[in-house]
Amino acid sequence: MEYMTIDSRLVPIEGEKNILAVIRKAGIDIPTFCYHSELSIYGACRMCVVEDDRGRIFASCSEQPRPGMVIKTNTKKLQQYRKLIIELLLSSHCRDCTTCTNNGMCDLQSLAYKVGVHAVRFLNNKEQLPLDMSSPCIVRDPNKCILCGDCVRTCAEIQGVGAIDFAYRGSKMQVTPAFNKCLSETDCVGCGQCRVVCPTAAISIRTNVTEVWDAINDPNVRVVAQVAPAVRLAVGDRFGIPKGENSMGRLVTALRMMGFDEVYDTNFGADMTVIEESTELAKRLESGEKLPLFTSCCPAWVKFLENKYPEFADNVSTCRSPQGMLSATIKEYFKKKDEEEGKTTYVVSIMPCTAKKAEILRPDNFTNGRQDTDIVITTVELIRMIRQVGIKFSEIAEEAADMPFGYASGSATIFGITGGVTEAVLRHLSDDKSHNSLNAISISGVRGNDNFKELTAKVGERDVKIAIVHGLARAGQLLEDIKAGKAQYDFVEVMACRRGCILGGGQPYEEGHNTRSARTEGIYKADRMTPVRYTSENPNLKLVYDEVICGKEHELLHRNLKN
Amino acid sequence: MLDKSYYQKVDEIINIHGKTKAALIPIMQDIQAEYKYLAPELLTYVAKEIGVTEAKAYSVATFYENFSFEQKGKYVIKVCDGTACHVRKSSTILSKLYEELGLSKDKHTTDDMMFTVETVSCLGACGLAPALTVNDEVHPAMTPEKVSTLVKELRGEANE
Incomplete structure (x- = not known):
């Protein structure tokens, strides 16, 4: 084993690509703005600087560890250096922390505190730029940008979109779409992954909390919530609940305390999606037309495909997303009651996703001109609402969601993770509905963190070739391969966000490095703990199909593609 | 809207340098040499043709003082x-x-x-x-x- 010395202690080098990783392994949380393990190394923020035994200062993120190296991470010189960097960053930063949407969650704020900057000696004479509110998903505030470039690299490297980039140079540098266009005029898909990596509020979630309170406070409105699978695993993060724990019970109670009239589970919509999408796949396999079938649950993916690969538009499943299916069904369910009581039903969809905010505005998601989902709020906005009410989330009792849309199978739960939609569809298409079959499917290659997985599954007599992708850059590569005839599939599942919705653009990201694994484990546990694992065994489905949908699957559950 | 002849000229320039990302700067230079400025529409077109994002092309063009999006006088x-x-x-x-x-x-x-x-x-x-x-x-x-x-x-x- 080879070793290097970090702060007078020997630390083994185990194939880390940079010194920063070795330092963090040694239990030192060295500060960074521009370093993310999944992105290329940029080395711009200079927060991760270390000093070697000759007094040389360099960035640990962009230096390889070498055996025998001796470095220190917290000398007087380094402390002053970091302090000055933060002070200079703050000198041209909007410092309205108390009214900032990211107050208390801002890396710049917390690092300024950690390194001990108590005053900024310099005046901010940077020209104030307008906010970009053109996207329904995210808001860009260039005045809060510290030019770390995390959003630029995420958009280009992970998502293959590249809607924003640096422009100009020196003191005039900004991050912006080409020609200072609005985000809505670019290829932005609204995934919100830029907001996830942004250390400040330069990119933040477009919030719709006020609209929800207005609806709740209107006595003539029936306010109905639906909660997506990934939300319940993340909402507790900000309330001291262990990461990855399923907080659905508490969430239902909290929503009722806030004044929601009905609380439903988006998982029910996912169960409907399993049925509709399995039927669609079976039909296409039989006819051999429009293969591969692409999943349509992820709106960022659908938009990406429409922007860059419109020639594949027919391959996308005609199914609405689980959110869309459930909202349409809820509106149908209350139609008569609304007329009798003189009320309107308002569907609030609680999602881990910023792109869902755009999905609900798509005319192909409307039913006869009616917008089915009235508003989408993300997990982060929900947390803010819970705080506004003052609910002690960790202390409240757990309650169950309302019927008939409050009960769903385990297959629906795993829609929140990459491979989950495929796994659910395979379960549904399997003739053998036993425990052994569940296990066999779970180890067939559908699970795992790789951004590209492929497997062949037996459906009836036929071998079905399946690909599972997360990250749109990888999805783009796959489409290129399919186009070039280098790859051939029958079914392709794509989720835009890395590892799926559990790490969506609307989720909270607390400190610590086990968020990903805890949520992954949490979602599979939620599946295991659901008494009904197969969609077809969800007793409420038949009821809803018979009494609410009544043969109107095409109208309510599928995208309205004629308009 | 620029005249079709502009795009034909740009196609010629792209053909000289090849459709690679690395050709971005020489192509921009040739367009600017031809028209004394870099029309935004042409930059967008070049970006698409050589496979870089519009935002990236804009990033490069604004980095160098030499490139101008404004039409120049005689x-x-x-x-x-x-x-x-x-x-x-x-x-x-x-x-x-x-x-x-x-x-x-x-x-x-x-x-x-x-x-x-x-x-x-x-x-x-x-x-x-x-x-x-x-x-x-x-x-x-x-x-x-x-x-x-x-x-x-x-x-x-x-x-x-």
Whole structure:
């Protein structure tokens, strides 16, 4: 084993690509703005600087560890250096922390505190730029940008979109779409992954909390919530609940305390999606037309495909997303009651996703001109609402969601993770509905963190070739391969966000490095703990199909593609 | 909307350099050499053709002072403001030009598209300070009076 010395202690080098990783392994949380393990190394923020035994200062993120190296991470010189960097960053930063949407969650704020900057000696004479509110998903505030470039690299490297980039140079540098266009005029898909990596509020979630309170406070409105699978695993993060724990019970109670009239589970919509999408796949396999079938649950993916690969538009499943299916069904369910009581039903969809905010505005998601989902709020906005009410989330009792849309199978739960939609569809298409079959499917290659997985599954007599992708850059590569005839599939599942919705653009990201694994484990546990694992065994489905949908699957559950 | 001929010309330029990401800068340079400026529509077109994002192409184009998205006048006057020219009062040369042509720090080109005035950091003609160039022709040891004469001459030449 080879070793290097970090702060007078020997630390083994185990194939880390940079010194920063070795330092963090040694239990030192060295500060960074521009370093993310999944992105290329940029080395711009200079927060991760270390000093070697000759007094040389360099960035640990962009230096390889070498055996025998001796470095220190917290000398007087380094402390002053970091302090000055933060002070200079703050000198041209909007410092309205108390009214900032990211107050208390801002890396710049917390690092300024950690390194001990108590005053900024310099005046901010940077020209104030307008906010970009053109996207329904995210808001860009260039005045809060510290030019770390995390959003630029995420958009280009992970998502293959590249809607924003640096422009100009020196003191005039900004991050912006080409020609200072609005985000809505670019290829932005609204995934919100830029907001996830942004250390400040330069990119933040477009919030719709006020609209929800207005609806709740209107006595003539029936306010109905639906909660997506990934939300319940993340909402507790900000309330001291262990990461990855399923907080659905508490969430239902909290929503009722806030004044929601009905609380439903988006998982029910996912169960409907399993049925509709399995039927669609079976039909296409039989006819051999429009293969591969692409999943349509992820709106960022659908938009990406429409922007860059419109020639594949027919391959996308005609199914609405689980959110869309459930909202349409809820509106149908209350139609008569609304007329009798003189009320309107308002569907609030609680999602881990910023792109869902755009999905609900798509005319192909409307039913006869009616917008089915009235508003989408993300997990982060929900947390803010819970705080506004003052609910002690960790202390409240757990309650169950309302019927008939409050009960769903385990297959629906795993829609929140990459491979989950495929796994659910395979379960549904399997003739053998036993425990052994569940296990066999779970180890067939559908699970795992790789951004590209492929497997062949037996459906009836036929071998079905399946690909599972997360990250749109990888999805783009796959489409290129399919186009070039280098790859051939029958079914392709794509989720835009890395590892799926559990790490969506609307989720909270607390400190610590086990968020990903805890949520992954949490979602599979939620599946295991659901008494009904197969969609077809969800007793409420038949009821809803018979009494609410009544043969109107095409109208309510599928995208309205004629308009 | 630019005329089709612009895109044909750009296609020719792209063909010379090849459809690779690395060809972005030479292509932009050739377009600018052809039209004296880089029309935004053409940059967008080039980005798409060679497979870089529009935002990336914009990033590169705005990084270099040399690229301009604004259409230039018939005479491009570059006033040197390097150290040597600066200490020999290039600023009076510039303000005289602005005055004569009705231009300013924010307005670089006259409405009749005759003159564009820019400053450059050094022309490498320090011995001739203060210097300026008109379409790459060097005019040495300028004074405000010589500026007036020069503008008159250029206007006369254009009217002939």
